[in-house]
Amino acid sequence: MNDRQKLLRIIQIYDFSIKELNLYLDTHPGCAAALQYYQKYKELRNKAYEQYIRQYGPITTDQVTSTEQWTWINSPWPWERSAN
């Protein structure tokens, strides 16, 4: 894995923990311990997300901030070798 793929994997790992805690909290809404983990992973995930966008470009189209250039097409498409 290159650095871009490693960072994307870190985001996936945090997203998975966040989803697991989300499902747990749905049936345990008063569990403070679970909610603290949820908030911790959300913060870590958001940091990794921001770093990814800064270094490698938008993950979804709503992160295209430029008003001059549609930067969405700059990053490799899923079928391109460099994306895999």
Place this chain on the structure above:
Amino acid sequence: MNYNNYDKAMPNSMNPNYNPDLRFPELTPLGMTYVPFQPWEQPYDAQLGFERGTIFPSLDLPFKRSAV
């Protein structure tokens, strides 16, 4: 059994009658299936949880015979 007492059939931590020591609702009417209520536990770290398919050690069950 008093089937009007729905509270005792709901294992939800928002239920004021919920007893966290019970894995099942106090009332378990026949003909219904029940899943043990999951207690909180120290989860795996995020990396291990991702690899195991769950962050909860109690749910990390050997579904495959070859499971590590």
